[in-house]
Amino acid sequence: MLVSQWGHAVRQAKNHIYVSLSRDPIFNLAVEHFLFQETPADSRVLLLYVNRPCVVIGKNQNPWLQADLAALRRNRVDIVRRRSGGGAVFHDTGNVNYSVKCSSSEFTRDKHAVMVTEALREFTDRARVNERHDIVLDQGLPIPNIELDQEGPLGMLKTRYSTTDPRRPSLKVSGSAFKISQGKSLHHGTCLLASENIGSISQYLRSPARPFFRAYGSESLPSPVTNILDDELDSDKVSQSIERFKLSVIRRFAQLYGIDPKISSLFENDDASKDQFLRGEDWIAGYVSEVAKTPEIEQGMEELKSDQWRYGTTPRFILSSHPKLINDRQTAPTLPSWFPSDAHVHVRVKQGFIMEVDLSLPPDKGKAAQQLSELASNVNGRFVERIASFSSLLRGTPPQDEANAVVKWLDLMLGKKISK
Known part of the structure; x- marks a missing residue:
């Protein structure tokens, strides 16, 4: 199926898997919104993307309160407001973002975090979903003589490492935001695999004005963070690990919803064409680039990058x-x-x-x-x-x-x- 046909086809297929080739956060969030709005209410959609350095704030947040805007400008880091709630997060090329849309009847807040944690368990057995639906790495010592079911949803909620030592707090590697509307649900999250800016994230997300503000709207709950991959890995191994993680999430998404395993074949072949989409009986899969812009995506981009959206929608x-x-x-x-x-x-x-x-x-x-x-x-x-x-x-x-x-x-x- 040609790229020019994709905008029409998304309104018909039930199952979708896409990987964005763009690093533009405005484009990727516009694609995410387009898929949420235009795919059938009972469809299942997975979108994976990686952004250039940026801070993404929630729909109801205050950019002056949630970020050090001067530091962002000095370092050419974008600030973007998404259309869902939740807190402020930092993205860069070492951070893989996942977005899952399904019907509200199929949705639970842990469901897709568990799916992603299963993929992360291929890299570390310390990953789990916590009570806030975030993914963390437990830092404690191994608990002796513990037996855990390491498979299935319940196995993703615990690890064999202690969480009671205050000197070894669990470290966040993935935060989530949710949106439920008109029988559809959206869960999108971050995944810190190998951020080169891990030491600067807290600086970017700390406003010097916070003590002097009286603000309305949602505030972020700061958490200590870490990377999933070993900092000693060279750039080639990091790139290979990121691609391996994406492919694992794709396969688990297909398995979760009983989708034809062939849907993942496009992403397993490095020589696969990136200028067309594969289509099965009830699914579409492919790489999304800015060549695939529809009028709706272009309109969404214009809104997201406007000062009126980024700053004018800030609560008083x-x-x-x-x-x-x-x-x-x-x-x-x-x-x-x-x-x-x-x-x-x-x-x-x-x-x-x-x-x-x-x-x-x-x-x-x-x-x-x-x-x-x-x-x-x-x-x-x-x-x-x-x-x-x-x-x-x-x-x-x-x-x-x-x-x-x-x-x-x-x-x-x-x-x-x-x-x-």
Whole structure:
């Protein structure tokens, strides 16, 4: 079946397996959405893809709160908002993403995590599905004289390693997000096989503004992470292991849903054509590239990469240099030593727009207070992401030190470029 026929055929087949050749997170998420929307309600779909470095946040999350936007920009790491809920995750070329769609009547939250864990057991016997439906590697010592059923769903929920030693916590290798709509379910997850950025993930997912935010929407629950593959493996062996993992997931998906085993044959042959799809009696399989864009996929990409989607759908929030304390046990966050002790910042944002802003110093600070007041009037009502930096908008010759310090802090909190 030719690529040009694929967009129509997906609306008819019951079973689908695809591997994306693109590293573009916008394209891959658009394909995922297209398959979720356009395949029959009772169909089963597996999509595997690998993205270039990016942070993907949940539909109801705040990018300024969930990520260090300045660090992402410095390192050319994309930030993308997906259409499902869940927390923020980091992707790179050592991370394989899986997406499974099935009818809601066939869906359970552990079902496909178990499927992926079975594939991971070919690399390590420490992998299991935890109570949050994530996949972790147990780090404890072996439990003596333990007998476990290593096969089947229940065998994927435990390992023979201790989980009670606080010095050896289980480490996360795969997180999940879910979407259920109109009788369809979607489960997509990450799988950290060999991320070269494993040491930077916590930095990218830690916003310096967090202590100063009062926000609505979903927050991520941070967990310590690790790679599945040995860090000592060379690049060729890593690539081979990643392909082996993909093929194992494909085979287990076909087995799980009783699909003709021939469906995996396309992915077992390195010489297989990547510009067409194979089609059986009730299935389609193939490699997806940007050549296969349908009008729906193109429209989805335009939406996903728009500032309105990435930032304008953010739940309302308040950034304050002196946030209100919720209770007596809470302590005020520490401001930088260079932040003026008598300054105050209060910014209220709704749908990405500044709805209220107070940048103030006491009147006796003269020019500095005036410069901040004029800046506040200038930025009120503007879309935050379309402001390159607040420092660049500070008027007055010369800008006063106290005004510079306040605006520098605001730039730091909202991930803007800091003027030298």
